[in-house]
Amino acid sequence: MAWDIPLSDRVKNLKPSPTLAVDAKAKALKAQGIDIINLSAGEPDFDTPEHIKEAAIKAIKEGFTKYTPVGGIAELKDAIISKMSRHYDLEYAPEQVLVSTGGKQGLYNIIQAIVSPGDEVIVPVPYWVSYPAIIELAGGVPVFLPSEAADNFAIDMDRLAGLVTSKTRAMILNSPSNPTGAVYDTDTLKAVAALAVEKGFYILTDDIYDEIRFDGKNPENPASVMPDAKDHVIVANGVSKTYAMTGWRIGYTAGPAPVIKAATKIQSQSTSNANSIAQKAAAAALSGPQDCVSSMVKAFRERRDYIVERLNSMEGVKCPVPGGAFYVFPDMSSFIGKNAGDKTLTGSLEIADYLLEEAKIACVPGIAFGDDRFIRFSYATDIKIIEEGMNRLQEALGRLK
Numbered sequence: 001m002a003w004d005i006p007l008s009d010r011v012k013n014l015k016p017s018p019t020l021a022v023d024a025k026a027k028a029l030k031a032q033g034i035d036i037i038n039l040s041a042g043e044p045d046f047d048t049p050e051h052i053k054e055a056a057i058k059a060i061k062e063g064f065t066k067y068t069p070v071g072g073i074a075e076l077k078d079a080i081i082s083k084m085s086r087h088y089d090l091e092y093a094p095e096q097v098l099v100s101t102g103g104k105q106g107l108y109n110i111i112q113a114i115v116s117p118g119d120e121v122i123v124p125v126p127y128w129v130s131y132p133a134i135i136e137l138a139g140g141v142p143v144f145l146p147s148e149a150a151d152n153f154a155i156d157m158d159r160l161a162g163l164v165t166s167k168t169r170a171m172i173l174n175s176p177s178n179p180t181g182a183v184y185d186t187d188t189l190k191a192v193a194a195l196a197v198e199k200g201f202y203i204l205t206d207d208i209y210d211e212i213r214f215d216g217k218n219p220e221n222p223a224s225v226m227p228d229a230k231d232h233v234i235v236a237n238g239v240s241k242t243y244a245m246t247g248w249r250i251g252y253t254a255g256p257a258p259v260i261k262a263a264t265k266i267q268s269q270s271t272s273n274a275n276s277i278a279q280k281a282a283a284a285a286l287s288g289p290q291d292c293v294s295s296m297v298k299a300f301r302e303r304r305d306y307i308v309e310r311l312n313s314m315e316g317v318k319c320p321v322p323g324g325a326f327y328v329f330p331d332m333s334s335f336i337g338k339n340a341g342d343k344t345l346t347g348s349l350e351i352a353d354y355l356l357e358e359a360k361i362a363c364v365p366g367i368a369f370g371d372d373r374f375i376r377f378s379y380a381t382d383i384k385i386i387e388e389g390m391n392r393l394q395e396a397l398g399r400l401k
Helices: 018-031 050-061 075-088 104-116 130-137 156-165 184-201 225-230 256-270 276-287 291-312 348-356 381-397
Strands: 097-100 121-122 141-145 166-175 202-206 232-237 249-255 375-378
Touching: 018 141, 018 348, 018 375, 075 097, 075 249, 075 276, 097 104, 097 256, 104 130, 104 166, 104 202, 104 232, 104 249, 104 256, 130 141, 141 156, 156 184, 166 184, 184 202, 184 225, 202 225, 232 381, 249 256, 291 381, 348 375, 348 381
Parallel strands: 121 141, 121 166, 166 202, 202 232
Antiparallel strands: 097 249, 232 249
């Protein structure tokens, strides 16, 4: 029978995205009429700004609905190049830029282009859930670099240097970080860039939250703080988070021309071009008015301040202050071993299940990000929803024995 034909080895151990799974479960419960406070999704609650939507409507009316070049339309590439110059003081040529179907595909393309079976990619912990899977799908080996909340999840350079081997092809950086919201300082970025040049590996810097930072500074990455390292740096970004365009699915990568050419070749055999209409909208987002960004960042900061204060006021909860993005990553390890009725909470997965079932709060267990002591809450939602969520959380934690 056809269903007896085995699946590929690469998919047998592949796990679905836990963040998307939790979000889907929360939405399913909500659809059943259950009052769920969803603090799991990494998705801004704001609507896409009007001038961006108008650009898409104009593109449809003008019939811009055909295939485009695989690597992206010239208008969008120019807007990306302008953004990289404006924010990072980095100059790129069109052949050094690839537009993809979301930031995730951009990361996937790059890893496929630079990682062969057995190659190693260093991943700081906590990490975004898809990094290890993307590496493994290329036959690579994720090598994990632990960090501590007490140090605001900073990179230990001595520890990092000790992980570099002859098999190291790349290191992934994500600043501001998902799930912690941590922002790497300039000295750290310089040190990582210098190590990459010295040891000969790439830095894949995931800058998807680059403008959502709360210190008022322009975005930074290893290439912007150490221009001599630019040939070792591949930038991944997109419009999803900054412009509330998650469903539009436009991401981009910029880096050395041979790497981008290889990634473009890979994309040509998977999706070909990204959506033509969404590309026009993304060009409008990057080149149009930017006051919408500052308004969203202001709201995120107010929400951050509120949720951090509430979490740190709860007995047994320790929450570092995020420097950017829209997540908090509180340490909940003091609740591991406690009982909820006849169930013992043995880790973050059980804590998250307890909060969903008993408090009707959706969050993501820290084990999904590589650290079982934590859970992740998203504050990309209305402040009143956050307030109700924190009220429920405090009451639910207080019931544990």
